[in-house]
Amino acid sequence: MTALTIQNLWKEYGDQVVLESVSLTIAPRAFVALVGPSGCGKTTFLRMLLGQERPTRGSILMDGDPLPPEPGPDRGVVYQRYSVFPHLTALQNVLLGPEMQASRLTGRVWGMKRRVLVDKAAALLAEVGLAGAEGKYPAQLSGGMQQRLALAQTLMMRPKLLLLDEPFGALDPGIRAEIHALMRRLWHEHAMTVVMVTHDLREAFALATRVIAFDRPRNRPEERMRYGATITNDIAIWPPRVAGRQTIYDADIPAGQDDLSRFAIHSGTTRPVAGAQA
Amino acid sequence: MRLINIHPGKGGRPVLAALPFVALALAYLIGSGLRLADNPADKLLPSLAAMGRMIEVMAFTPDKRTGDYLLWTDTAASLMRLWSGLAIATLIALVLGLLNGVLPIARAILAPFVAFLSMVPPLALLPVLFITLGLGEVSKIALIVIGVAPILTRDLAMTAAALPREQIVKAETLSASSWLVATRVVLPQVMPRLIDSLRLQLGPAFLFLIAAEAISAEGGLGYRIFLVRRYLSMDIIFPYVIWITLLAVAMDLCLRLIRRRLYPWAEPEGQA
Ligand SMILES: Nc1ncnc2c1ncn2[C@@H]1O[C@H](COP(=O)(O)OP(=O)(O)OP(=O)(O)O)[C@@H](O)[C@H]1O
Numbered sequence: 001m002t003a004l005t006i007q008n009l010w011k012e013y014g015d016q017v018v019l020e021s022v023s024l025t026i027a028p029r030a031f032v033a034l035v036g037p038s039g040c041g042k043t044t045f046l047r048m049l050l051g052q053e054r055p056t057r058g059s060i061l062m063d064g065d066p067l068p069p070e071p072g073p074d075r076g077v078v079y080q081r082y083s084v085f086p087h088l089t090a091l092q093n094v095l096l097g098p099e100m101q102a103s104r105l106t107g108r109v110w111g112m113k114r115r116v117l118v119d120k121a122a123a124l125l126a127e128v129g130l131a132g133a134e135g136k137y138p139a140q141l142s143g144g145m146q147q148r149l150a151l152a153q154t155l156m157m158r159p160k161l162l163l164l165d166e167p168f169g170a171l172d173p174g175i176r177a178e179i180h181a182l183m184r185r186l187w188h189e190h191a192m193t194v195v196m197v198t199h200d201l202r203e204a205f206a207l208a209t210r211v212i213a214f215d216r217p218r219n220r221p222e223e224r225m226r227y228g229a230t231i232t233n234d235i236a237i238w239p240p241r242v243a244g245r246q247t248i249y250d251a252d253i254p255a256g257q258d259d260l261s262r263f264a265i266h267s268g269t270t271r272p273v274a275g276a277q278a
Numbered sequence: 279m280r281l282i283n284i285h286p287g288k289g290g291r292p293v294l295a296a297l298p299f300v301a302l303a304l305a306y307l308i309g310s311g312l313r314l315a316d317n318p319a320d321k322l323l324p325s326l327a328a329m330g331r332m333i334e335v336m337a338f339t340p341d342k343r344t345g346d347y348l349l350w351t352d353t354a355a356s357l358m359r360l361w362s363g364l365a366i367a368t369l370i371a372l373v374l375g376l377l378n379g380v381l382p383i384a385r386a387i388l389a390p391f392v393a394f395l396s397m398v399p400p401l402a403l404l405p406v407l408f409i410t411l412g413l414g415e416v417s418k419i420a421l422i423v424i425g426v427a428p429i430l431t432r433d434l435a436m437t438a439a440a441l442p443r444e445q446i447v448k449a450e451t452l453s454a455s456s457w458l459v460a461t462r463v464v465l466p467q468v469m470p471r472l473i474d475s476l477r478l479q480l481g482p483a484f485l486f487l488i489a490a491e492a493i494s495a496e497g498g499l500g501y502r503i504f505l506v507r508r509y510l511s512m513d514i515i516f517p518y519v520i521w522i523t524l525l526a527v528a529m530d531l532c533l534r535l536i537r538r539r540l541y542p543w544a545e546p547e548g549q550a
Pocket residue numbers: 013018036037038039040041042043044045
């Protein structure tokens with residue numbers, strides 16, 4: 001159960017202010033979609049959550065503790081590209097994390113230990129729909145399959161926080177719908193909080209519990225350097241989605257099984273603390 | 279139809295590839311024939327038969343003085359030096375290149391120094407090597423190492439540094455330490471490139487080897503060529519040069535096969 005508290009966060013590159021006074025509280029198990037125009041600092045924000053960049057000012061607390069200053073296994077990430085390792089097969093990609101965790105010297109495990117891991121990895125690959133592709137290299141997989149693989153690879157580490165940077169941006173619409181269903185299922189089944197950057201508003205509203213928009217309040221050319229983007233919209237999805245429980249809107253209702261009483265609609269919000277101003 | 283759209287057929291390709299070789303052989307035979315018709319004692323362009331006789335002598339007849347088959351002992355001596363030099367250079371390049379490509383601190387210390395070293399003309403150092411390391415094997419191997427290692431190192435460091443930053447961060451989120459990033463993420467991905475740059479360095483390595491052997495050696499391919507030069511024995515020099523070329527081509531081919539076998543994911547499509 002991972003809550004994030006972001007207090008008055010600023011990020012500057014040299015003279016350029018990219019983000020200013022971003023304050024935000026993210027509830028445990030929330031699925032936050034981050035939208036905003038290109039170049040407004042969404043990736044920068046995600047990088048700070050990941051520990052890849054340091055904030056210029058302000059703090060990020062994870063479950064009340066300051067964020068570690070470098071990336072670690074408690075926070076997983078899937079990018080639009082370069083998320084999987086081209087020199088490893090699908091199975092090896094998924095095994096890599098646990099292998100490195102188990103053996104700090106060689107980063108490989110053998111024998112019984114390995115068999116246990118392989119079973120786990122194969123199960124996860126099957127869960128994301130990659131059964132049968134274990135021996136293939138990423139270059140032999142389609143874009144959608146590569147992103148599924150990246151999700152499986154990340155989930156092997158059981159991250160508390162999953163960060164997604166336009167993970168499905170390069171996929172065509174049909175495949176995107178499939179992978180949305182997968183993403184929704186994974187969020188329900190794995191105990192993690194998700195922050196996803198996307199350009200696709202439909203995707204944001206289809207998956208998230210909360211949609212947050214970054215934008216520059218001042219955007220005249222001469223102001224662009226000195227003023228950064230901040231939160232301009234903070235929308236809780238209604239009816240609220242709750243991790244682990246389906247709502248009628250998200251359910252894939254099988255034909256002939258349209259008894260709506262099977263799907264509970266829960267009241268309340270996943271956002272106990274109102275985050276930011278408009 | 280435009281010339282750029284005309285492709286040689288399946289059968290035509292080997293024929294076309296053979297053309298330059300045949301042309302070169304023909305030109306030699308004609309030139310040699312003309313000169314020998316003019317002066318049967320001419321040594322500059324010996325006939326194929328004369329070269330065949332010398333190959334027989336060098337490769338298949340024991341030397342009168344030592345009882346060795348000279349071509350083979352020369353080849354063994356030269357390859358020992360070449361391979362030792364290349365192996366040491368590769369090892370140095372792996373360690374320094376990885377350090378350089380993975381650790382920012384190491385890069386700050388090493389990168390300018392390696393860049394500087396790679397500009398030192400190795401042949402100019404040859405006298406220094408002979409004086410400090412003696413005239414034996416060590417100085418010849420050292421010359422190859424000095425000539426090849428800095429370039430391999432820089433190439434490796436550049437390849438490592440060019441890996442997407444996302445991959446390194448990704449590895450960190452998979453609990454990799456610096457050591458594991460280097461060994462499980464960076465090393466396997468730079469190996470194909472290392473093999474390729476080693477292939478490109480075969481030429482320079484042979485150059486350094488022959489230069490060192492020409493000046494001082496007890497045997498070796500370069501030594502033999504420069505020894506018989508005094509007698510204008512082109513009938514030995516030409517077969518030796520062709521033999522060295524064939525050795526280099528075979529090594530290049532082996533490295534290519536190793537690369538293909540060990541790193542199938544790195545095969546560029548439609549290219550060899
Ligand atoms: N390492 C860096 N050094 C300097 N400026 C940077 C750096 N990284 C990002 N920026 C700047 O910060 C701003 C925000 O970049 P960022 O990548 O976060 O945008 P984004 O919202 O993710 O855009 P997109 O939707 O196109 O991915 C840009 O103006 C960019 O030029």
